[in-house]
Amino acid sequence: MKIQIDLRSDIPVTSQIVTQIQQSLSTGTLKPGDQMPTVRALATELRVNFNTVARAYRVLDECGIISTQQGRGTFIMEQPPPEASSALRREALSTLARRYLEESQRLGFNAEESAQALEDEMEKK
Amino acid sequence: MKIQIDLRSDIPVTSQIVTQIQQSLSTGTLKPGDQMPTVRALATELRVNFNTVARAYRVLDECGIISTQQGRGTFIMEQPPPEASSALRREALSTLARRYLEESQRLGFNAEESAQALEDEMEKK
DNA sequence: TGTATCATTGTATACTTGTATCATTGTATA
DNA sequence: TATACAATGATACAAGTATACAATGATACA
Numbered sequence: 001m002k003i004q005i006d007l008r009s010d011i012p013v014t015s016q017i018v019t020q021i022q023q024s025l026s027t028g029t030l031k032p033g034d035q036m037p038t039v040r041a042l043a044t045e046l047r048v049n050f051n052t053v054a055r056a057y058r059v060l061d062e063c064g065i066i067s068t069q070q071g072r073g074t075f076i077m078e079q080p081p082p083e084a085s086s087a088l089r090r091e092a093l094s095t096l097a098r099r100y101l102e103e104s105q106r107l108g109f110n111a112e113e114s115a116q117a118l119e120d121e122m123e124k125k
Numbered sequence: 126m127k128i129q130i131d132l133r134s135d136i137p138v139t140s141q142i143v144t145q146i147q148q149s150l151s152t153g154t155l156k157p158g159d160q161m162p163t164v165r166a167l168a169t170e171l172r173v174n175f176n177t178v179a180r181a182y183r184v185l186d187e188c189g190i191i192s193t194q195q196g197r198g199t200f201i202m203e204q205p206p207p208e209a210s211s212a213l214r215r216e217a218l219s220t221l222a223r224r225y226l227e228e229s230q231r232l233g234f235n236a237e238e239s240a241q242a243l244e245d246e247m248e249k250k
Numbered sequence: 251t252g253t254a255t256c257a258t259t260g261t262a263t264a265c266t267t268g269t270a271t272c273a274t275t276g277t278a279t280a
Numbered sequence: 281t282a283t284a285c286a287a288t289g290a291t292a293c294a295a296g297t298a299t300a301c302a303a304t305g306a307t308a309c310a
Contacts, residue, residue, distance in 0.1 A: 012286085049290080051289065057268085070296075071294080089233060092232055093229050096242075100225040101243070101247070104218050106148065113218070117222040122226070122240065137296090163259060174297045176298085183260095195259065
């Protein structure tokens with residue numbers, strides 16, 4: 001994978017990294033499952049701070065393009081399957097919800113406590 | 126014992142292991158006196174470093190839920206102290222909640238929709 | 251029976267990798 | 281000039297991995 005950074009450009013380094021990784025993906029230079037270089041490795045290669053690479057990786061992560069895992073590395077994601085029908089997605093969601101209820105019940109919590117725990121997690125993020 | 130690890134999750138692998146072992150215990154899949162798989166065996170099964178499993182075992186050990194003995198193996202304790210593990214139960218619940226949020230997000234639903242779906246399931250009952 | 255030897259199991263420690271937080275730098279604008 | 285903001289850098293941290301080690305068990309053999 002070849003990434004060219006122009007430090008004098010008006011385009012932020014982070015954006016340059018993001019776009020070029022996306023390009024490598026669309027040209028097939030990068031394939032799903034591939035491991036990306038570590039933030040530090042790519043950073044020294046590009047003569048840039050590793051936090052800058054980390055930020056670029058995070059952007060791509062939030063788009064679901066790569067998956068970064070602390071302590072392990074970052075990987076190209078499998079491309080998500082075409083959108084299922086909305087009815088199916090709805091069904092899947094309610095299955096998830098029911099499973100959540102059942103599992104927390106097994107741990108000895110009632111429905112209200114489960115709902116409260118969910119609220120708490122929503123706050124945290 | 127079936128343990129499912131999601132490497133893409135924000136939840137640390139160690140926590141995932143702890144929570145799921147506790148669940149197996151609460152569902153009766155694991156019983157007092159049972160021998161757990163060795164750290165290496167479970168690690169290769171989950172495709173994870175065995176130190177990660179060892180750390181999960183240590184957490185459970187410190188809560189008095191399992192007993193790990195160097196050179197022998199690790200076993201489920203006879204008397205899982207109900208109140209000693211209350212902090213763990215709490216953590217297990219929040220892990221379940223986060224997991225529910227993450228999985229529904231992957232389906233394309235936001236936090237509010239996930240919460241609403243949970244309410245709906247609670248009504249049904 | 252004792253013990254030598256090796257395999258198995260958990261432990262300790264250092265290293266790798268990404269994250270969080272704050273400081274620094276440059277630039278636009280009042 | 282002064283202030284605010286965005287981009288980048290520095291530092292400490294969290295999570296996972298690799299490797300060497302110690303304790304226990306199994307087996308063979310004198």
